[in-house]
Amino acid sequence: xxxVLALVLLLLTACTGQFPQSVFAPRSDFSSELAGxxxxxxxxxxxxxxxxETLLLIAIARYRARHGAAEPQPVHGHTALEIGWTLxxxxxxxxxxxxxxxxxxxxxxxxxxxxxxxxVIGHQWWWEYRYPTLNISAYNELHLPVGTPIQLDMTSAxxxxxxxxxxxxxxxxxxxxxxxxxxxxxxSIGEYWGQCAEFCGVSHxxxxxxxxxxxxxxxxxxxxxQRAAPxxxxxxxxxxxxxxxxxxxxxxxxHTIAGVAQGKIGPDLSHVGSRxxxxxxxxxxxTETLHRWIMNAPSLKPGALMPPQNVSPQDLDALIxxxxxxx
Amino acid sequence: xxxxxxxxxxxxIGLLYFWTxxxxxxxxxxxxxxxxAQLVRPDGGLxxxxxxFNQLFTMHGTTMVFLALMPLSAAFFNYIIxxxxxxxxxxxxxxxxxxxxxxLLGGLFINASFLAGPLFGADRLSVAPDAGWFGYANLTSRxxxxxxxxxxxxxxxxILGIASLALSxxxxxxxWWPPPQENQ
Numbered sequence: 416x417x418x419v420l421a422l423v424l425l426l427l428t429a430c431t432g433q434f435p436q437s438v439f440a441p442r443s444d445f446s447s448e449l450a451g452x453x454x455x456x457x458x459x460x461x462x463x464x465x466x467x468e469t470l471l472l473i474a475i476a477r478y479r480a481r482h483g484a485a486e487p488q489p490v491h492g493h494t495a496l497e498i499g500w501t502l503x504x505x506x507x508x509x510x511x512x513x514x515x516x517x518x519x520x521x522x523x524x525x526x527x528x529x530x531x532x533x534x535v536i537g538h539q540w541w542w543e544y545r546y547p548t549l550n551i552s553a554y555n556e557l558h559l560p561v562g563t564p565i566q567l568d569m570t571s572a573x574x575x576x577x578x579x580x581x582x583x584x585x586x587x588x589x590x591x592x593x594x595x596x597x598x599x600x601x602x603s604i605g606e607y608w609g610q611c612a613e614f615c616g617v618s619h620x621x622x623x624x625x626x627x628x629x630x631x632x633x634x635x636x637x638x639x640x641q642r643a644a645p646x647x648x649x650x651x652x653x654x655x656x657x658x659x660x661x662x663x664x665x666x667x668x669x670h671t672i673a674g675v676a677q678g679k680i681g682p683d684l685s686h687v688g689s690r691x692x693x694x695x696x697x698x699x700x701x702t703e704t705l706h707r708w709i710m711n712a713p714s715l716k717p718g719a720l721m722p723p724q725n726v727s728p729q730d731l732d733a734l735i736x737x738x739x740x741x742x
Numbered sequence: 743x744x745x746x747x748x749x750x751x752x753x754x755i756g757l758l759y760f761w762t763x764x765x766x767x768x769x770x771x772x773x774x775x776x777x778x779a780q781l782v783r784p785d786g787g788l789x790x791x792x793x794x795f796n797q798l799f800t801m802h803g804t805t806m807v808f809l810a811l812m813p814l815s816a817a818f819f820n821y822i823i824x825x826x827x828x829x830x831x832x833x834x835x836x837x838x839x840x841x842x843x844x845x846l847l848g849g850l851f852i853n854a855s856f857l858a859g860p861l862f863g864a865d866r867l868s869v870a871p872d873a874g875w876f877g878y879a880n881l882t883s884r885x886x887x888x889x890x891x892x893x894x895x896x897x898x899x900x901i902l903g904i905a906s907l908a909l910s911x912x913x914x915x916x917x918w919w920p921p922p923q924e925n926q
Contacts, residue, residue, distance in 0.1 A: 539886070574881040591880060614874045616881055617792050717792040 657737025803875025
């Protein structure tokens with residue numbers, strides 16, 4: 416008995432702590448629909464379980480073999496019983512099927528007129544977001560206005576990925592050569608975590624994302640910031656030296672900084688200093704993580720295409736100062 | 743020993759299927775054990791690399807489906823069906839034996855990839871399949887999986903497919919072969 420208690424306590428420890436990716440704390444119409452459907456079906460399953468197990472236990476207790484007892488009466492051919500146990504599951508299935516079909520159509524991905532459209536492009540192993548109506552792009556961190564219908568048009572640049580932000584919506588696959596859609600409306604301001612949910616190669620587990628749901632004014636400020644030309648470092652500042660390092664290093668082959676470089680293989684860095692995270696939302700955007708990332712990206716994220724950079728310590732400090740100035 | 747290698751008896755072939763599948767079942771279980779041990783805490787309880795982890799879960803899925811579950815069912819219907827319907831054996835006992843040995847070859851072929859790295863100039867011992875047991879393109883294509891890993895998976899499954907085909911012919915045709923007049 417103490418052992419059982421200890422085991423139960425051990426299991427209950429799983430109920431503590433923070434769960435940024437819990438499907439049971441929905442914050443959008445899409446995820447509320449799914450959570451509601453789950454609860455609906457869960458309680459039907461509980462009812463079925465209780466009825467079946469109760470009947471089973473009664474049968475075991477009442478009809479067990481006893482010395483001298485007569486054979487129990489078989490129910491074979493009992494018409495009323497047979498109709499009953501055929502109809503009851505059929506009815507339960509109707510009560511499950513109707514809300515399920517409704518949820519499937521409600522989450523099919525068609526946003527109402529006037530929704531904010533974002534094109535999501537999956538890459539091994541990072542996310543690109545294009546806002547065609549706002550003429551901006553974002554990387555790994557998706558910014559959305561609260562309460563506004565959102566339409567995500569999703570495709571992939573390489574292999575199959577899957578967009579999944581449990582508290583907002585998904586999962587839905589990103590497939591090269593076709594467009595899959597998700598539509599939802601986030602109902603509270605906050606930071607929501609997500610990740611790729613379709614095995615996509617060696618760093619699949621490191622393909623994370625964040626969604627920042629913001630008030631209209633905060634969102635507008637972010638849009639204006641992303642629209643602006645990247646910051647020009649002040650004369651003689653460390654950041655200016657860093658820009659020189661950037662210009663003469665391999666960085667320009669893969670990364671874009673508007674007005675400085677036009678590489679297309681990696682994420683655009685024009686506003687990298689304004690991001691909360693780096694490396695596919697894997698690490699916080701700090702001096703220390705930038706340092707480690709630039710020196711040896713593949714050691715932090717297996718398969719990362721950016722090779723270890725051969726930069727002197729002074730150049731690296733300047734480079735990081737420059738990147739951080741790109742708000 | 744020799745009699746087991748050359749047997750065409752459906753019961754013996756059923757037993758061969760059973761014990762071979764059970765062996766692969768243990769290998770698949772060992773792979774699952776390493777996967778779970780690695781996941782005991784974030785960032786790795788065993789220090790298994792990302793590449794190896796992908797090989798382990800790919801091989802675990804492939805092994806359990808194609809080398810354990812399917813051949814276990816083959817073991818049972820090979821052993822039981824002729825007894826149930828009163829046939830002397832399956833329709834084509836030699837084809838049946840052929841099926842078992844091809845199955846064994848396919849299973850060994852896929853698992854040989856764990857040791858085949860040096861043959862392909864890889865810098866590691868294991869080049870086991872690593873693109874998921876479900877094998878979705880484009881990840882399985884040359885561009886995204888350049889090593890021999892996916893080739894082992896594809897060829898191995900083709901070999902296993904020949905085994906399944908041969909076995910199904912040998913078993914399904916029991917009721918037509920041999921023709922009734924010869925079956926006195």
